[in-house]
Amino acid sequence: MRQSPARASADRARAASRLRVLEVLRTSASGCHVQQIAERTSLHPNTVRFHLERLENEGLVSRHVRRSGDPGRPRLAYVATVPDVAAGRRHFGQLAEVLARLVSRTNEDPAAVAVEAGRAWGLSRSELSGPTPDGAAAIAELTATLDELGFAPEVRAADDEGHAVVVQRHCPFLEVAESHQDVVCSVHLGLMRGTLEGLSAPVSARRLVPFATSAGCEAHLVVGGAPPAG
Structure with a gap:
């Protein structure tokens, strides 16, 4: 229910x-x-x-x-x-705030623009790894990327729909996300999609649930099937 x-x-x-x-x-x-x-x-x-x-x-x-x-x-x-794990990266907070505000004010659909920006970021990072056709290996590569960026990810058991769940236990841009959630969280979702796309992996990031639990945000991944549109 x-x-x-x-x-x-x-x-x-x-x-x-x-x-x-x-x-x-x-x-x-x-x-x-x-x-x-x-x-x-x-x-x-x-x-x-x-x-x-x-x-x-x-x-x-x-x-x-x-x-x-x-x-x-x-x-x-x-x-x-x-x-x-990402305390050293917090000095980028003011820059992130400025960029998030700019995206919000200059676009009719800031979330869509942010997803595409994150996707481009993920594609550029995954170029360093090369293709990873195995689903489990792709999820491991994704969590390694997220860990490097300071999200402290943890793979949990599948949800009720059978999706793999990756909990983001830390957000290096938490302060900005609290005031520009649609932009910051959409960049994060796009980052995951671009990373998986660049790995040519049979895994797609369906959705990201901000502040899903007290442990952090939850990314729901689908193994197999067509990647999400948009």
Whole structure:
């Protein structure tokens, strides 16, 4: 049974907030306590606690007692179990913001333009690898590319439709994606399509679900069949 649009939108909003909490922890090697996370995300401390509980249950964060030497009960600090593998790339954030805004303002269908831009990017990268006719090898090549770019991908079990699912546990352009999701996520989808196309692989990237879960975005891949149009 499919969710109503309102319910799906609310779930995506919660997942986006949860991912923001996780991003704060990924950029803090020593961890943060609840109030620090609340201040950096502009979320209410109770909301932060709710997200931390879910993240801890999913094995994405852990907690420990931080002893400062000050009187009173020591605070709990939370740390991410997945490092910020692309922290060094964040200085491109302002450039990405400018480009995303330009695409949004100068095109009637910015998502389609962004998909094509990402596809061209993926094609240029896959030229370095050559054809990969085997589906499993192509998915491995794709995840290696995504990992190199800082998306921290993880292949999960197939979804209800039998599609392979690749979870993007980190977005190097998260801040831009929050305000220009249609552009940034479409570039990401196009990147995957171009990479697979360049590998001449029997695999296609059907769709990308932004902030699908607190673990990250989900890419749904189809092995075999015609590539998606557009």
